[in-house]
Amino acid sequence: MAFNLLQSVTDHLDDGLLGQISGLAGINKSETSSALGSMLPTLIGGIVNKGSSNDGAGALLDLITKGGHNGGLLDNLGGILGGNKSKGLMDTGNGLLSSIFGGNLGSIMNILGKVTGLSRSSSGSLMGLLAPIVINFIGKRIKNKALDAVGLKNMLSGQRDYISKGIPADARGMLGFANTNNSDRVASSAPAKSGGGGILKFLLPLLILGGLWYFLMGPGKSSEKAEVSATETTTTATTTSNSASTTATTSTSNTHTHADGTVHSGDHSHSTTTEQDAANTAAGAVTDAATAAGTEAKLMVNAAGDLVDQNGKVHYKKGEFTIGENGVFLDKDGNRIRVFLEKVKDVIEGAGDKIKGAGSKIKEGVKDAGAKVKDAVKNEGN
16 A cells, blocks of 8 residues: 555544644644644645755655654654654754755745634644654664665655645745646636636637737738739737738739729728727727736635635635646636636726627628628639
């Protein structure tokens, strides 16, 4: 059976030991039990991260073996916690935490304090007591299995699946458990209960706007062989807003006659106020939406086990969500949970209102532009 470090430590901390640890940390047993759900995975995650390379595993092996952390502490843990050696144990733990997390220690402690709801003093004391306990479990494994640096590295690597779900989202990147927040945000997901719809709800209108803008403002129509070719243009939020005053254009290079009998020769342009107004409306909506796009709330689990955003707003109650692979939050149907800030929701929906309000103008402009293109192609062939 595979070795599960998190389970081994959790099983060892019975009610008696939890009571002693709680007293030393200045909190009650219930608070300690709740905090362990994120503290132990984070602590083990830091150790796994440190031992993820051969050099790191070698340094970790030296730290454990030369520090005498061979598992002996576990045989008399209750006596040490209840005696006058508890302060020395906490001091040892603080030194271990510095070695494990390095320059990220302060940030890690802030995140844990936020997630658990504990004061910095209590969360620091609790982590200081847990560190030597976890390290001694690893030391005992090293001793019993005669592990070298490579063996230690492999053993720690095997712990990733056991702890990944418990590491707070904000700490994952620092511990080598990055959940690729930026890259996987383009994936579709179920809408959060109070944060607006999924990303497709916002992307679909933008795609429609982009296609309409391209049709009205993008390609010229010209050919010397009675063919119509479309020249692809690239439109960004900036160029869209700058070119909002540009009129829709249909160009031809030969003399031709329109259906009303008007004769034109050489290059010329057609434009209508309707097309320009519609283009300006679309440009403004796309710019507003593009400015707001991508602002997604950071989600985390609070001390009560609820899923909250960075403002503390509860979006899913405990038991209504799970934590999937790579630390993403999933609803009961297995869909990724995404929350967009209300400000972004308002901006995007406002962009949709602008387009809806200009619907008649857009429809008229597209119809007119289509007729002109058809007329130009017809006359190019004559």
